Amino acid sequence: MQPHANHAGCPFAAAAAAAAVGGAGGDAEPTAAPSIPMAPPAGKPITLGDLREFPADPAACMMRLYRKHGSLAQLRAEDGMSLTFVFSPELNRTVLSDGKRFHSKFFAIRGSRRSAQRRVTSGLLTMNGADHKRHRRMVMEPFSKRIMPAYHEAICDLTADLLNDWTPGGAIDLHEEMNGYMRKLTSAILFGLDDPELAYRTGEKIDRWVHLNHNTGLGALVSDAGYLESYDELLDLAESLEGDIEAMIKARRGRPPGRDVLSILIDAAEQDPEGGGITDSELIGHVTLLFGAAHLTTAHSLTWTLFLLAQHPEIARTLAREVAAGVAGDAATPGEADALPLLDQVIKESMRCLPASGYSQRLTAETVELGPLTLAPGSTVIFSQYVTHHLPELYADPMRFTPERWEDLKPPSYGYIPFGSGPRLCLGAMLATTVLKTVIPSVLKRYRLSCVTDSTVNAKIVSTMLGPTTTVPMEVHPADGLWQHRPVHGNVNTLVDLSHTHAQPLRKAA
Ligand code: HEM
Structure with a gap:
């Protein structure tokens, strides 16, 4: 049993924070234990501290390190274990574009070699090099542009179901609504x-x-004896999950090709020009990863975008007008959605301010020199969407939600990375964008949302994903254009500046 092990550079890296602190393990190269410095070596961007500061509050910890050291920083524990952070576009490029020296590693708990847990974690994120390239080509197939119309239909149907359940004058927990919606949608699209x-x-x-x-x-x-119990439960669940997906694979094989991801993947594997295809256990791993990668990231992005609109009534009102003028039916067609400039800016800005993937990570595959730091093989390197998206040299007034900045803003490459970049660029970016560009206009066509006065909205990066840790209570009103700013409490105010937003001017009305 190996509950301490390594992690993936992905929003799905569920135990990533813990694993990052656990350091190299599993089947990674062992990290050489450097001697224990009592004070940080002079001239090096190193903070000595407790690595648990990072999972305790990743955003705050990374911001502290950035303020102290700038774009390269290392948090080093007394025992020599360390986490290295890169924040600038240039360093992001160094780490993200070089899959040979910086490996992705699936999150910690891989299970023993022949366990179901090992098989359900055998997705793209455990693969590197030629293996990753070959599998990525096959896994890409269900996310190509030509398949999107099939998913759009499911997105529209489930959006209509969601919005039919809301009543003007009623209240909802937006966080729960978006999670439930995305669970249904991801299940439908995948299976x-x-x-x-x-x-x-x-x-x-x-x-x-x-x-x-x-x-x-x-x-x-944290050496909690209770984890052993949850580890057993995890192994049982992995077996049950594997059984379900195996049954679905078997059922698909007996049928004409379907339009869900699983069917398309089975088909792509059978036609793999390089031979080799995808084994059933790899298929199980891919499908599990895809579900995890798609569900919460997209749900959080939906929640944050609608929350930020409710907090910025001028922008919401203008966007609602743009939608009313540009969308003929209940839901935007892809063509209509692409012709809504403010919608595009609002989504980009929401994913800049509150990126659903707050950080990801890599493991060094060999000794790497990064600025003044020498990293031993198996060292953890973390890059952060949240910090890079708040660099003042890239984004003026970075804490403010200002969609109109995107009218003429072109960030440098690796300076805006909500979906990552380089050889591991998110495979579902187009699908997630289609979901956002369909659901947001549909909500605005039917309803106006306002935060519940004095409610508390807390947020945290958990398992690499920045999402609410509380409910996000909203009042639902008819689409009457009377958007109002209602202040909320909670630490979301430390992640994005929500003060005086009612007075914020919008430079160009749509
Ligand atoms: C708003 C929603 C989403 C966000 C913010 C997001 C973000 C990301 C990021 C940042 C990465 C790169 C991680 C890294 O470099 O370590 C990534 C990778 C990935 N994403 Fe997404 N994602 C989203 C939705 C989706 C969806 C809908 C799917 C599929 C159904 C998906 C599938 C994947 C896969 C398979 C990878 C791994 C690619 C590889 O390793 O080659 N994602 N995502």
């Missing part, structure tokens, strides 16, 4: 619409499994 209940149940299991991976990782980190 098909012909057995939505089985698809949804499997989705629920994957969610639970992701959650347990995180808890088990953290439990191991």
Whole structure:
């Protein structure tokens, strides 16, 4: 049993924070233990401290390190274990574009070699080099542009169901609504619409499994004896999950090709021009990863975008007008959505201010010199969307939600990375953008949302994903254009500046 192990550079890296602190393990190259310095070596961007500061509050910890050291920083513990952070576009490029020296590693808990846990964690993120390249080409297939219309139909149907359940004058927890919506949508897109209940149940299991991976990782980190129990539960759940997905693979093989991701993947694997295809256990790993990668990231992005609109009434009102003028039916067609400039700016700005993927990480595959730092093989290097997106040299007044900045802003490459960049660029970016560009206009066509006065909205980067840790209470009103700013409490105010937003001017009305 190996609950302490390594992690992936992905929003799905459920136990990533814990694993990052756990350091190299699993089947990684061992990290050489450097001698223990009593004070940081002079001239090096090193802070000596407790590595648990990082998972305790990743955004605050990274911001502290950035303020102290600038774009390269290392947090080093007394025992010599360290986490190295890069924040600038140039250093992001160094780390993200070089898959040979900077490996992705799936999150900690891989299970023993023949366990179901090992197989469900055998997705793209455990692969590097030629293996990753070959599998990525096959896994890419269901996310190509020509397949998007099939998903758009499912997105519209489920959006209509969601919005039919809201009533003007009623209240919702936006966080819960968006999570539930994305669980249904991800299940439908991945596993098909012909057995939505089985698809949804499997989705629920994957969610639970992701959650347990995180808890088990953290439990191991803080030496909580309870983690052993959750580790057993995790292994049981992995077996049950594997059984469900195996049954679905078997059922798909007996049928004409379907339009869900699983069917397209089975097909792509059978036609792999290089031969080799995808084994069933690799398929199980890919599908589990895809679910985890898609669900919470997109749900958080939806929640943050609608929350930020409710906090910025001028922008919401102008966007609602743009939508009313540019969308003929209840839901925007892809063509209509692409012709809404403010919608595009709002989504870009929301993913800049509150990026659903707050950081990701790599492991050095060999000794690497990074500025004045020498990193031994197996060292953890973290890059952060949250910090890079708040660099004042890239984004004026970075704490403010200002969609109109995107009218003429062209950040340098690797300076705006909500979906990562380089050889591991998010495969679902187009799908996630289609979801955002369909759901947001549909909500605005039917409703106006306002935050509940004096409610508390807290947020944190958990398992690499920046999402709410509380409810996000909203009042639902008819689409009457009367958007109002209602202040909220909570630490979301430390992540994005929500003060005086009602007075914020919008330079150009749509
Ligand atoms: C708003 C929603 C999303 C965000 C913010 C997001 C973000 C990211 C980021 C930052 C990475 C790169 C991680 C790294 O370099 O370590 C990534 C990778 C990935 N994402 Fe997404 N993602 C989203 C939605 C999706 C969806 C909908 C899917 C698929 C259904 C998906 C599938 C993947 C996969 C498979 C990878 C790994 C690619 C590889 O290693 O080659 N993501 N995502």
